[in-house]
Amino acid sequence: METGTKTEAEATTETQATETEATTENNSGPDKMTRVLLVTCGVVLLATVTTAGLWATGVLKPHRTQAVCSGPGPAGPPEYAALCAALNRPDLPALLGTPNDHVSNAAPGLSDGLAIAEVRLEHYVVAVSDAPWAVSSLGDSPNTERVTVLGHPAVTSSGHALALFGGKDKQGPATRNLTVATNPKDSTGKAYQFSLFRQDGGTPDDADLRRVAETVLPTLPGWVPTQ
Secondary structure (H helix, E strand, O other): OOOOOOOHHHHHHHHHHHHHHHHHHHOOHHHHHHHHHHHHHHHHHHHHHHHHHHHHHOOOOOOOOOOOEOOOOOOOOOOHHHHHHHHOOOOHHHHOOOOOOOEEEEEEOOOOOOOEEEEEEOOEEEEEEEOOOOHHHOOOOOOEEEEEEOOEEEEEEEEEEEOOOOOOOOEEEEEEEEEEEEEOOEEEEEEEEEEEEEOOOOOOOHHHHHHHHHHHHHHOOOOOOOO
16 A cells, blocks of 8 residues: 555545534534523514513513501500401402402591592592581582482582692692491481592592492491391
């Protein structure tokens, strides 16, 4: 065999080595990095689309705990606890027509010894209280209207919430109020009052206020069902 001539085995080995070098070069450098980025981006895109789909279908939602009722304090009216428990319902946002709303606070309202439970949501504030007056004592005026709620004497009226800033002459948001007698046959006795105002300052809808009252009233102490 001549010295300059390669054997078949040596030629085969050299060919394999050349192919290995070419493969190594093709799997390194910019081309390999591009392929890795494309695969990575594909995974991220798939994860993003999947997550967006879960959000859209409601499978994945932020967890928000509904606020619990704060205590009335040592000098608070004992009736407050029952009022707050009745009003701060899990379905309160739905009753107000805003099912995706969230109860951020449930606490005693501002009063001088009167039991008031006030529940704040993102779009509404609603309160229930022991009315300081009987339904029969609410005179007829352009601001009031006599109605019935669950067969009980009632009166609707308009007003304004207390303005926390701006001085004593500053009016708060417009409210709609509904005062309902606890006894369907006696408009001169005990009554409950519901008040509703919107956080954006708009005028509340009477239908929303009435829906809340009709749901909460049967769960309040002293309520007498219509026979």
